Amino acid sequence: MTNALSIKNLSKTYDTGLTALDAVDLDIRRGEILALLGPNGAGKTTLISIVCGLVKPSTGTVTVEGNDIVQNFRQARQLIGLVPQELHTETFETVWATVSYSRGLFGKKPAPALVEQILRDLSLYDKKDSQIMALSGGMKRRVMIAKALAHEPRILFLDEPTAGVDVELRKDMWRLVKRLRDTGVTIILTTHYIEEAEEIADRVGVINKGRLLLVEDKAELMRKLGQKQLTLELQQPLEALPGDLSGYALELADGGERITYHYDTQAKRTGIASLLSALAGAGITVKDLDTEQRSLEDIFVSLVVEENQ
């Protein structure tokens, strides 16, 4: 089966000399949710804009279910729905008119029943005759999604879908994304909320300064890079770590009241048991202990920080 999206050697250098994308290769499988994580200005929006035909690539090719985005642009674009980051709406139109218009623009015959269903799914149906300017920001965001879904796309791009959105709507959004995925829609979302990627993505790509640093199954990524941190609270503060503990990568924190120890949960030996007996041997009494899983956020931050150094 061909991939939903196949990106090869994609680069973009703007006229200003800014390289927004640098030789990106990325295959997106059908029916998955891929989260592209990256700080502002990493190249996420440029990547989406190229795939959707808004920006011309400098080099590279993109195919959508096997259709080249330049040579077979009609077939390719037909398959794609785009929800851009900014709230671009036809201020004076009604919700119904703007969503129906989007469907027509993509060459599909009017389908009032389908438009109604989309509006109902997004809790917009009772606003169908309202002018868009009368809607709240969250409602406008829903309208943007309804527009993108109006032509029944197979691939949906959500560019920062929950930026500036309240918790309730964010959760609604996540439910919607999962529901769409269940109907076979491939979803690519960009975000800088790591919890969002952690919550809904099947795979995670990390992008920074135009380069795709990694793409991994989320579970695999968490497993592979998922270290745990053990924090030991001491009965008596230490001024320095005794020399016979130098075999362990320990850090003394909080004015000597805590020792932290990083270990790999997947390793054969985590080293916890021997560390504890070594501490006991050195006469250090532990008052309490705590372990913490590294979150995707930590992984992300360490990748980006590494890249920036």
Added chain:
Amino acid sequence: MNFEAVKSIYLFEMARMKRTLLQSVISPVLSTSLYFIVFGAAIGSRIETVEGIEYGAFIVPGLMMLTLLQNSISNASFGIYFPKFVGTIYEVLSAPISFLEIVLGYVGAAATKSLILGLIILATAHLFVPIEIRHPVWMLFFLVMTAVTFSLFGFIIGIWADNFEKLQLIPLLIITPLVFLGGAFYSIDMLPEFWQKVTLANPVLYLISGFRWSFYETADVSIEISIAMILAFLALCLTIVWWIFKTGYRLKT
């Protein structure tokens, strides 16, 4: 050809015009009526005839052209500028439609509205002065060609403009003077010889002249030249539009 998309853009634009129907119709009808009261009745009554035609009737083709040019340009330029300004253009650019289809939708709608307005002006004029149209087919030809050509021209301005000032600049500073100086209210025979020659450089003269010929068979320049000029201007606009879309000028980075 993605007819559904062309239809969608066309109907969407027509719906936008319907919302502003009152101002789009009342304003040209009112200004035309004022022109007739001032030039036709007040001043025109002191003018005998121009080339054998009653002055009030003589200015009808010029007045129609004035409305047609101004409205074609402003409708089409605003039609494409507004989505650019509010950002909704992203949807049109990401849709499976060719540039030709985008132009057909936007320019088609703008030209339709201008045509309707032109005919309303004709009907309004008819209330004030007797009008005869000797060559209705040619009259329609000039009407349609002018509406289409200047809607294309407006489309180009709408793409080029990156602020509202630029959007107003060309209609205000170029088109209105060209129409007034292109023989809308007089025959160029009435000008001194030197100014007659200068006026020949005004492209709008050829439109008004050809259009007036279709009404009264009087013209400042020959009808063939008028037809050639409007076709040439159409070709020029088409070329520029083709270039805009080929290069993505002001649309794609």
